[in-house]
Amino acid sequence: MSFTIDLHAHSNISDGLLTPLELVAHAAEHQVNVLALTDHDDTSGLAIAAVEAQRLGLQLINGVEISVTWKKRTVHIVGLKIDPEYAPLKSGLAAIRAGRHLRAAGMAASLDKAGISGSLEGAYHYAQEGIISRTHFARFLVNSGVAKDNKAVFKNYLVKGKPGYFEHVWASLEDAVSWIVGSGGVAVIAHPGRYDLGRTNMLLLLEEFRALGGAAIEVVTGSHTVDQYAEFAKYAHQFDLKASLGSDYHGKGISFMEMGRLPGLPSNCVPVWHDWPEAAH
Numbered sequence: 001m002s003f004t005i006d007l008h009a010h011s012n013i014s015d016g017l018l019t020p021l022e023l024v025a026h027a028a029e030h031q032v033n034v035l036a037l038t039d040h041d042d043t044s045g046l047a048i049a050a051v052e053a054q055r056l057g058l059q060l061i062n063g064v065e066i067s068v069t070w071k072k073r074t075v076h077i078v079g080l081k082i083d084p085e086y087a088p089l090k091s092g093l094a095a096i097r098a099g100r101h102l103r104a105a106g107m108a109a110s111l112d113k114a115g116i117s118g119s120l121e122g123a124y125h126y127a128q129e130g131i132i133s134r135t136h137f138a139r140f141l142v143n144s145g146v147a148k149d150n151k152a153v154f155k156n157y158l159v160k161g162k163p164g165y166f167e168h169v170w171a172s173l174e175d176a177v178s179w180i181v182g183s184g185g186v187a188v189i190a191h192p193g194r195y196d197l198g199r200t201n202m203l204l205l206l207e208e209f210r211a212l213g214g215a216a217i218e219v220v221t222g223s224h225t226v227d228q229y230a231e232f233a234k235y236a237h238q239f240d241l242k243a244s245l246g247s248d249y250h251g252k253g254i255s256f257m258e259m260g261r262l263p264g265l266p267s268n269c270v271p272v273w274h275d276w277p278e279a280a281h
């Protein structure tokens, strides 16, 4: 049997388009055998996803993607095999979600100032019961004709120096790693190739992450180039970190990558799942 693993994906509990149930079905349709649901700052989709995964014969890994501020930059830390009931993780994520509401109000005020009104209601309309994120503001900006597409939004709005940007401080790297590891999970740096860090700061981040108990980095992800697969495989080796693989799927039209399309890890990597019973095959 072929083996396909995807350790990074979003449902509409955060900023994906599919419900947790639909996401699991979508993964199964794309021949994924092991799936981690890793919603931003929220684990409330895991229970229902697990029920559907069991029904479809797919292994579900409990995951989360935590928003972190490190040296004034946003970095995402994925937690895999977490216990969503671990109290420090639960309260830490609740605090991040509360911060998202304040940030959303600040983003909307900035868009108001630029003559774009109605964005707060618009973004919450798309967020529904889930977390509020820039993706929901992006959907409002595209669907109300302000921007052509998602790409145009993240170029002209919601980023530093542009309308809709609001400076926000997320969790610390130390807290995020300790919540994940304390819950029995594995901490993974998400899509390291997307951070505009420079080599010196990348080395510092990897060193600090490792010292805090971080165990892996994403080497193959939907937003890395083939060159970046090799680059981050090298960093993983250098820092004795395991390697992870995930599409970062968000839904049709807003994803970097469809599910089940990624190549395997470079052969010099130790897969983060190498000793997981869920991924034995």
Ligand code: AMP
Pocket: 015, 040, 067, 132, 133, 134, 135, 150, 151, 154, 250
């Ligand atoms: P937030 O956590 O609210 O800052 O929202 C971040 C989310 O916006 C990411 O998880 C992506 O889903 C999306 N995003 C950020 N940058 C881009 C981009 N350049 N193109 C498309 N989506 C993006």
Ligand code: MN
Pocket: 010, 015, 040, 135, 250
């Ligand atoms: Mn996202």
Ligand code: MN
Pocket: 065, 076, 190, 191
């Ligand atoms: Mn991310």
Ligand code: MN
Pocket: 008, 009, 010, 065, 248
């Ligand atoms: Mn993600």
